[in-house]
Amino acid sequence: MFFIFGVNSDQKEIGSFGPVICGICGSYGRYRVYVTYMCLSLFFIPVLKWGRKYYAETTCCRSLYELDSQAGRRLQRGEQTEIRPEELTLIRRGGSSGWGWAGQKRLRYCPACGYETEEDFEFCPKCGRRLEER
Numbered sequence: 001m002f003f004i005f006g007v008n009s010d011q012k013e014i015g016s017f018g019p020v021i022c023g024i025c026g027s028y029g030r031y032r033v034y035v036t037y038m039c040l041s042l043f044f045i046p047v048l049k050w051g052r053k054y055y056a057e058t059t060c061c062r063s064l065y066e067l068d069s070q071a072g073r074r075l076q077r078g079e080q081t082e083i084r085p086e087e088l089t090l091i092r093r094g095g096s097s098g099w100g101w102a103g104q105k106r107l108r109y110c111p112a113c114g115y116e117t118e119e120d121f122e123f124c125p126k127c128g129r130r131l132e133e134r
C-alpha cells in the first residue's frame with residue numbers, strides 16, 4: 001500500500017466589493033477579492049489547508065493589495081460587506097493603462113542644464129547633452 005501526497009497552492013475568488021473611489025487612479029472601481037492557500041491532499045482529497053492569504057485587486061487600474069486576513073475571513077463568511085482602507089496594504093500600484101509598471105514612463109534629465117522630460121529623447125533639446133535616466 002502506498003500514499004499519494006500532493007501539495008499545491010490554490011486560489012479561490014471570494015467576490016467583488018464596492019464601488020469605491022480608487023485611491024490610486026481616482027476613478028470608480030470595485031475590489032475583486034480572492035484568497036490563496038497551500039493545500040495538502042491525500043488521495044486527491046484536500047486534508048489540510050494553511051498559509052491562507054487574502055488579496056484585493058481593483059477593477060479600475062488593477063492595483064493589488066494584501067487584505068487583512070481577519071477582514072478577509074469576515075468577507076468570505078458574509079459578515080462584512082465593505083473593505084476599509086486600513087485593512088489594505090498596497091503591493092502593486094496599477095497604471096491607468098492597466099499594465100502596472102510596464103506602462104510607466106521613465107523620467108530623463110539633462111545633467112548639464114537640468115532639463116527634464118518624460119519623452120524618449122536621447123539628447124537634450126536645449127543644450128544637446130546626452131540625457132540620463134532617473
Ligand SMILES: [Zn+2]
Nearest residue numbers: 022025060061
Ligand atoms: Zn484605480
Ligand SMILES: [Zn+2]
Nearest residue numbers: 110113124127
Ligand atoms: Zn541640457
